[in-house]
Amino acid sequence: MLRGTQLHAGPGTPGGMWDPSYSITTGLVFGFFKGMSFPLASIAVYNSVVFGVFSNTQRFLSHHRCREPEASPPRVLSDLLLASMVAGVVSVGLGAPVDLIKIRLQMQTQPFQEANLSVKPRVAALGEQPAYQGPVHCITTIVRTEGLTGLYRGAxxxxxxxxxxxxxxxIPYVFLSDWITPEAHTSPSPCAVWLAGGMAGAISWGTATPMDVMKSRLQADGVYLNKYKGVLDCISQSYQKEGLKVFFRGITVNAVRGFPMSAAMFLGYELSLQAIRGDHVATSP
Known part of the structure; x- marks a missing residue:
């Protein structure tokens, strides 16, 4: 879910994805992929850990609750809820530095508009030497100037x-896949996995948009200047300057892209498990 984070840096940023001035000043195509090498290199490890934490935690809770040597204990909402929360906490520990590096590198493509800011920028103006030469240099710079805790800005x-x-x-994925799968089948079909995963992704990303906006702003903070004292201050300033609509910026894009991205992710996960275990979709006699 997390790896599709958008950049919501604030009112001083360009007009949007299709802003011509943004495309021209940032190098057209290459600007869209700025800062993506680091998250792309880590996304496989991140997703495997998060999915593994969820499935193993849920399985542990189910077996511990039932205390029976069943191969597939019945899934209970409380188990799924706790397993999802554990996966969420682990995702922050792994994903916060990755998102921070990605956003810091992306922010270098955006012009510093002095008219909107009342303090001196912390990095060079557009056209001069960028603050970060790459992901490794970005990490070392943040650690040197802000300490290890700086990597968890916005956590x-x-x-x-x-x-x-x-x-x-x-949770929506589990219940939707169970609902779509006929009772005669012991495991969901690839079509059911794809549909349930896509719907779960759209639901999750749509509802996560408000805090995704705040997270991105906090992580972008510090490239040009420090504007926010924390989450509450970021929420307060954003609301005062831009109103309630700021919390839903990009919600349509998030929900739309969440469907195919999550559908492919869940399908790959389920097919990988079946291949490792040698399972096949089977029907009961």
Whole structure:
């Protein structure tokens, strides 16, 4: 879910995805992929850990509750809820630094508009030497200037996004896939997995948008200047300047892209499990 984070840096940013001035000044195509090498390199590890934590936690809770040597204990909402929350916490520990590096590198493509800011920028103006030469240099710079805690800037907002976000990610998927799958089948078909995963992704990303906006702003904060004192201050300033609509910026894009992204992710996960275990979709006699 988390890996599709958008950049919501604030009113000083360009007009949007299709802003011509943004495309021209940032190098057209290459600007869209700025800062993506680091998250792309880590996404496989991240998703495997998060999905593994969820499934193993849920399985442990089910077996511990039933205390029976069943191969597939019945799934209970409380088990799914706790497993999703654990996965959300783990996702922040792994994903916060990755998101921070990605956003810091992306922010270098955006012009610093001095008219909107009253303090001196912390990085060079557009056209001069960028603050970060790449992901490794970005990490070392942040650690040197802000300490190790600097890598977790915005983690509190990310926690508020991912804990409920993963609850609305895994739980809808489990119940939707069970609902779509005929009773005669012991496991969901690829079509059921794809549809349930896509719907779960759209639900999760749509509801996670408000805190995703705040997280992105907190993580972008510090590239040019420090504007926010914390999550509450970020929420307050954003609301005062831009109104309630700021919390739903990009919600349509998030929900739409969440469907195919999550559908492919769940389908790959389920097919990988079946291949490892040698399982096949089977019907009861």
């Amino acid at each position: 509190s907002a990310m926690l508020l996004r991912d804990v409920p976000g993963y609850c609305l990610y895994f």
